[in-house]
Amino acid sequence: MPEWVESIIRVAIAIGFVLTTVLVLIWLERKVIGHIQQRLGPMRTGFHGFLQSPADAVKLLVKEDIIPAAADRWAFQLAPALVFVPIFLTVVSIPFTRTLVVRNLDLGLFYVFAISSISIVGIVMAGWASGNKYALLGSVRAGAQMVSYEIPLVFSILGVAMVAGSLNLETIVDAQRGLWYIVLQPVGMFIFLVASLAELNRTPFDIPVAESEVVGGPYVEYSGIRWGVFFLSEYANTFIISALAAVVFLAGWRGPLLPGWLWFLIKTYAIILIIFWFRATLPRLRIDQLMTFAWKLLLPLAFVNLLITGLYLVYDWPRWILFVASVAVLAVASRLVYVVGRA
């Protein structure tokens, strides 16, 4: 088989997998949040509502597609694609197992962050093109939020790259033989999760799409499948960020007994469930508090983490020192959350 045919097959499988995952995730979220709220979630479409998300998808497909008169036609139509494509491009370099990967890039980590931050353009475009004030407000919020959180996100992952000595995701997983990086880099993991929640527009950082404030933010004027694409990319993004966290901090497919892909899925879904759990519990921050949190707390914290990791590498400290130092930093930071937040 020529190489290009193989690549196409791999890409098709990866995209198909992500699309199915998204359908499962939407169903899972409704079920999990339902049970947290002591109700049942979808029950009547298929067994325990299993066909709920396919039904939603088909319905959105055959729904009328409205382009408002006040909208900028071109930008309005282009925006969903601009959100959707980068997210699927990132799938390319996520290793599910050592062999189950579309293309193992040497700069895999760099590639993922570089590509996924493009999607913000689509969101801002959607908000601006809609010709709606709520959409505009939402997209301005989204822009501000994504730009600020991109920085701590990248810095948090830099510590891992330093310890592993590579940006290749496969090498990073291999380097976690015996010891997962969640132990060596708890601060990194914490910042990564918090910042990625903000990247994903999820509670408690769902400010751009806040239902009770800006009525769905940038997507307020979208209907039918165009809106469905936004919805889909949001969940695809959730999956990819969780998968990335599983690869970088939880040693991806590594684990005893069970096959690699299963370990990978278990770890990914554990992180996804935590995200759902947060969503069902926490209220939302205000935009200025969000900025304060990013610039005054997360960013310095990421720098401290980098500093400690650097010292550890330069002076060749034993591993436990890195662990203890990181935990100490986290403890101080958790106190600071309160102090800085009130300021």
Place this chain on the structure above:
Amino acid sequence: MEVVWRESPSLALANGHGLYHHLPGVITAKTDYLFAMARKSSLWPLTFGLACCAIEMIGAYMAEHDLDRFGVVTWPSPRQSDVMIIAGTAVKKMAEPIKLLWEQMPLPKWAIAMGACATDGGPFQRSYSTVQGADQIIPIDVYVPGCPPRPQALLYGIIKLQEKIMAEASNRKAAV
């Protein structure tokens, strides 16, 4: 009681353009059925309460009745919703916004009038400022009487609406 319904004009419109007329009848009938199944299982109402009935409508979304079981979840924007549940009194000042919201919803769309006020004025029938029934403003598919109807009554109304959606699909199938 005799059951009479009129086909939702919105549905006819939504199916009446594009490829639909060029496909053989067998295929359209099958797809109609599939689409109707999908539509009835994911009726997304607009977050929109007018008066007292809104409380019972909210109650229907909550844990004890859980409309989510039917795939019904609310969306704040009319662009993403399929059903408008008019829960409460539509007064004359509100009539214009209701109409606007209805027109902003994409096809196919349905409307449920919940409560006596939305059905035909109810306790405020003789008032100078209310619209005597929401069907004076927009076409209503299912009327749920009661003042206010208990959440289960609304659930029954939604089941009725699902039946209607399926019946419309099979009516068309019979016509083919």
Place this chain on the structure above:
Amino acid sequence: MAESRLETVDMFINMGPQHPSTHGVFRMVLTIDGEQIVDMKPHIGYLHRGVEKLAEGLRYREVTVLLDRTDYLAALNNELPYVMALEKLLDVKVPERAEYIRVLVCELNRIASHLMFYGAFGADAGATTPFMYAFRDREEIQHFFEAVTGGRLMHNYFRVGGVRYDLPEDWRERLTKLIPHLRKGIVDCERLLSDNEIFLNRTIGVGQISAADAIDYGLTGPNLRACGVRLDLRRDQPYSVYPKLEFDVPTRSRGDCYDRYLLRVEEMRQSLRIVEQCLEQMPDGPSLGEVPRVIRPKEGEVYVGTENPRGEYGIYLVSRGGDYPYRVKVRAPSFCNLMALNEMMRGCYIADCVLILGSIDIVLGEVDR
């Protein structure tokens, strides 16, 4: 080179009448500078149903049907001042058991109303689960109401000279089951929000109003008590059997969103205390006194104000003889509380304005009537 100056223009945002967090059909026209609110103009009247005018065309007995629907979250609390006013006009004596039943259901309704506030406030703050938990407990109260009055939301239960039905036979079992359930529910609610740092950051110091301003604007109820003014008609203008019952009137000092929220949670506890006392002290006897079959009060006018979950709900009733009331004027607490909205909102963020509106807990049915 001439410096190009960017011109900034204030943006107008129209919030409502259909907006997920305007608690009904309320419309605010916000003038915003970035995310900050420069000015706010409220528009009401989207639920003006002409209750007061309609009441003039109904017999005395039927008016409660309409009053139920003014403040639809606390229907029983609205019936109370009306029947009390009518009793004053007719000089009817109410049996003690009836008074206790009234207080019992009114306090339960207060809890139901505050639970609704709690849920909606949580939803405004962006948390979805409080709403579900609040309604889980509210539903239990409604089951009790169903057994007592026959209605879930609209009761039409109070009558001149007493209440319509006596309590059902199994009310003690139902109530003894309900009280611990509610107690646990309130603890759940508190654990979810009251200490949450995000919630604290969102609400403390937001929408602050001083006690003097609050009095000037005519605020009543929890909104006033949150500013530190200890005014509760149940205690200061005692009516019904409240003097015989023991309860505290909680106050807070800051007068911001958080205080208004905490105060209502505390009030739920106090109401539960009253309910428990009613359960213990419930006397035997008739539940409906001697009432003339045809209600035809003598000429006169009377004002009765009672403590609604939202503040002072007053009925001004004028009779010119005959079967129909000449005038039924409602003093609506939400309407008066809404006056202070502009004062609270100036200078805050859009996200705050949603919270502030939620925290003063308006019911549009009563604002517009």
Place this chain on the structure above:
Amino acid sequence: MLGMLKGLMTTMQSHFRKPVTIQYPDERPDLPPRYAGFPGLIWDANVGEPFCTGCQVCARFCPTQCIYVTMKDNPKVGDGTSKRRKIVDEFELNVSCCTQCAVCVEVCNFDAIEMTHTFEMASYSREQVMNLQDMLSMKEKGGP
């Protein structure tokens, strides 16, 4: 952070509690005897006619005027089987504007009308008028 953890623990705990949902079309709600659904007429089984004499008190006192009643001479009076001299001829209830306030039950002098447990009255048309037969069968429709 502690406050947030408290909240997280609360939601986690309730995740493992039993859902409180009543699955409505499959499970019926447990309605207390006093629950006021829509009104229905009561059948006097001893005589074989409704209790209602068509006296129109309910029609007069109904706040929304959704009741229409007429009376006629009772044919059974002649043969001595019934003591009611007048009996209901037509009874119409406009369901769509009934407010379930139970004023009609309260004012009825013959205890001929009561609030049944029927609440499933959703329909596709606005004019939903119950005639005498419907009113008499309300009770069977929705339970006691």
